[in-house]
Amino acid sequence: MNFRFLSRTFPLRDYYFYVPKLCLGALGFWPLDTCEPGAxxxxxxxxLIILTIGVVTEMHAGCLALRTDLELALDTLCPAGTSAVTLLKMALIYYYRQDLAWVLKRMQDLVYERDVSINxxxxxxxRAHAVMAARLNFIPFVMGFITCTSYNLKPLLMTLILxxxxxxxxxxxxxxxxxxxFLLRAPYFPLTYIFTAYTGYITIFMYGGCDAxxxxxxxxxxxxxxxxQNDLKSILSFGGDKFTLTAEESTVLEWRLVQFIKRHNDxxxxxxxxxxxxxxITLAHFVSAGLVIGASIFDLMTFTGFGIVIYIGYTIAVLGQLFIYCYGGSMVAESSVQLATVAxxxxxxxxxxxxxxxxxxxxxxxxxxxxxxxxxFxxxxxxxxxxxxxxxSIIALASSFK
Incomplete structure (x- = not known):
């Protein structure tokens, strides 16, 4: 992986949806690659099939564990819930692939207009927004990758210690x-282990790509x-220090304002x-993230040893994914309101x-x-x-039953 995109020296146009393309493309879900009718x-x-098998078997194991071992059940249902939401995201991303491909093309036309390269x-x-997006999107992906790798290495490390x-x-x-x-015995166990580990990486790449x-x-x-905002300042300073405009200047200014309004409407x-x-996708993400945060922090309070390392990474990854949704929504709202102040x-x-x-x-x-x-909301x-x-509050309530 080339990490140059985390710096400011990366070519400007290559920043465009770099992390989503990296993650979704690795799984075959990048909309521009699958948007052709009948593709x-x-x-x-x-x-999709591998993750479906993983979700069904993991959910079943978690429900069985609820009867005997609460900690094991939470340790199973936390990643199972994340995988289930990821499966939903996979299905919707594929279903809306043509619409999302159109969004990508339309957004690129609007952002990289001709005068962006010369102004x-x-x-x-x-560039400021592109660099920030690349860096913020990469953080939860890396934390999720570390968490998944920790889950995959934990059984091997425990076996080595024994x-x-x-x-x-x-x-x-x-x-x-x-x-x-029979899949849990030789000679099939290594293949089962690889299959199980791979379902985790599907979740990380899909989750990271969809949220990014x-x-x-x-x-x-x-x-x-x-x-x-920059265009509006330029338009309304058309007349310089003059307090009155000629008929020709007013006509040009009106045309520019009409184009501005059309662009705003677009x-x-x-x-x-x-x-x-x-x-x-957004609804499912917020509902699952709230529950997973509470459950993972509760596990963090009850686990010892290597389990703490796993759940620290898990908590940071989920918080990071939740934060980029919330920060993105705030950024759009604040930038749109600021347009009125500039005007x-x-x-x-x-x-x-x-x-x-x-x-x-x-x-x-x-x-x-x-x-x-x-x-x-x-x-x-x-x-x-x-x-x-x-x-x-969920953590406090759970702690009271210890």
Whole structure:
């Protein structure tokens, strides 16, 4: 993997959805690769079937463990819940692949317009958002990868410790799954172990890619809104220090304002289009993340030894994935509202009454923030804080039963 994308020296256009493309492309789910009508990606379906088997067997094992061992049940159901939500995300990403491919192409046309490459201010705005998106998206992916690797190495390390101590090794799978007995014995056990470990990596790459896709969209939308702010300052400073404009200048200014409004409408409509496709994914992510955070921190409080390392990484990964949803939603809302402030601060009072009405319409529309909302809530940093408080309450309640 080339880590140059984490620096500011990476080519600007190559930043575009880099982490989502890396993660989803590895599993065969990158929309631009599967958007052709009638296209059938064998690798994508293989991964989908493998994860389906993993989710069913892991859920069954977790439900059985609830009757006898609560800690084992939580240790099983936490990754099982994450895998189940990931399976839902896989299905929806594949179902909406043509719509998401259109979003990618349309967003790229809007962000990398012709004058972005020659305007240093616009280039700086786009690069700042691109670098931040690449870095923030990579953090939860890395933490998830570390967590999955820890799960996969834990049985091997435990077996090695028992062997060094001269005791009989206990061969276990990385994730607690219900498997036919013959698959847990030689010569099939190594293959079963590899299959189980691979389901974890499918979850990490799909989870990371799907969530990074959401944040990358939010980051590019915020960049577009900042570009609009820059354009509006340029448009409304058209007349310089003059308090009156000629008829020709007013005509040119009106045309530029109309183009500005159309561009603003395109961003709003694109955001609404994307949110409809991501509604179920966002809802499922928030519900599962809140429960997993509480369960993983409870496990962190009860586990000892190597289990603590696993759940520290698990908690950070889930919090990171939740944070990028909330931060992305806040970033879009704040950037859209800021457009009204920029418009009001310009010299729009020097325009004729017709042009002033255009500017006032821009101000009024911008005061209503562009929202990444889904039914029941809107992803924002306020929502992130509320989820943390709720998770803390779950932890306190669980601790009282110890």
């Amino acid at each position: 059938f990606n064998v690798w994508a379906w293989v991964n 240093s201010v616009k280039k700086h705005i786009v 062997y060094v101590q001269g005791r009989e090794p206990m061969w276990k799978l990385p994730f607690n799954m219900t498997m036919p007995p 896709f959401y944040y990358e969209f939010c980051s590019n939308t915020a960049a577009l809104l900042e570009l609009l 961003i709003i409509e694109l955001t609404r289009f994307f949110c409809k496709r991501y509604t179920v 009001f601060g310009c010299d729009w009072h020097a325009c004729n009454p017709r042009l002033r009405r255009y500017v006032l319409m821009i101000i009024i529309r911008s005061q209503r923030a562009i929202s990444m909302s889904v039914p029941f 809107s992803p924002s940093l306020v929502t992130f804080t509320s989820i943390l408080q709720t998770s803390g």
